[in-house]
Amino acid sequence: MDDHTRPEPHVDPAVVDAVLTGSRSMVAVATRSLGAAAEETTVAQYRALVVLASRGPQRMVDLAEALDVAPSTAGRMCDRLVRKGLVRRHRARGDRRAVLVSVTPAGRQVVDEATRRRRALIADILGRLPVSEQQAVAQALRAFSDAVGEVPDDQWPVPELEGTVPHPRPLVPRSYPQLLRDGQKERR
Numbered sequence: 001m002d003d004h005t006r007p008e009p010h011v012d013p014a015v016v017d018a019v020l021t022g023s024r025s026m027v028a029v030a031t032r033s034l035g036a037a038a039e040e041t042t043v044a045q046y047r048a049l050v051v052l053a054s055r056g057p058q059r060m061v062d063l064a065e066a067l068d069v070a071p072s073t074a075g076r077m078c079d080r081l082v083r084k085g086l087v088r089r090h091r092a093r094g095d096r097r098a099v100l101v102s103v104t105p106a107g108r109q110v111v112d113e114a115t116r117r118r119r120a121l122i123a124d125i126l127g128r129l130p131v132s133e134q135q136a137v138a139q140a141l142r143a144f145s146d147a148v149g150e151v152p153d154d155q156w157p158v159p160e161l162e163g164t165v166p167h168p169r170p171l172v173p174r175s176y177p178q179l180l181r182d183g184q185k186e187r188r
Contacts, residue, residue: 029122030043030114033114034114034117037110040084046114048074048077049087049110052102084106087107090102115153
């Protein structure tokens with residue numbers, strides 16, 4: 001079925017409210033986890049670094065789609081990240097016309113340090129819950145992340161092995177912003 005004929009799913013508004021509240025909490029944890037990098041890197045720039053770290057080198061148009069911004073906006077963001085030494089632009093080996101953007105070791109370090117801090121913050125919060133609730137939170141967030149198309153950490157490319165050839169298409173069928181747009185279309 002295409003997106004226009006799919007029946008609208010029933011979603012309990014109380015569930016939406018609970019996820020909304022939880023997402024605000026997670027944004028707060030994410031912001032705190034940036035630490036000193038927050039002074040040099042915006043949350044949007046950090047998200048670009050995460051996309052590049054998790055999916056490998058990307059064409060600008062693919063990065064823009066993953067971030068749900070115009071290619072020109074992604075280009076300006078990458079210009080800033082290049083000046084900071086966090087990403088680099090380079091030609092694809094297979095198609096010298098294609099320009100790719102990839103995370104540099106310094107950019108990967110920003111992502112890894114923020115992830116380390118975020119793990120500690122999340123572990124502290126989860127430690128306040130009984131083990132059964134910890135497992136329920138993990139199961140629910142895993143399902144939510146799968147629905148969004150987020151790449152799990154254990155599936156990220158290994159930095160030493162990253163080449164200059166991007167994935168031929170995104171690792172997930174639709175980006176998170178595309179899922180949101182599709183959901184909005186379905187509600188109309």
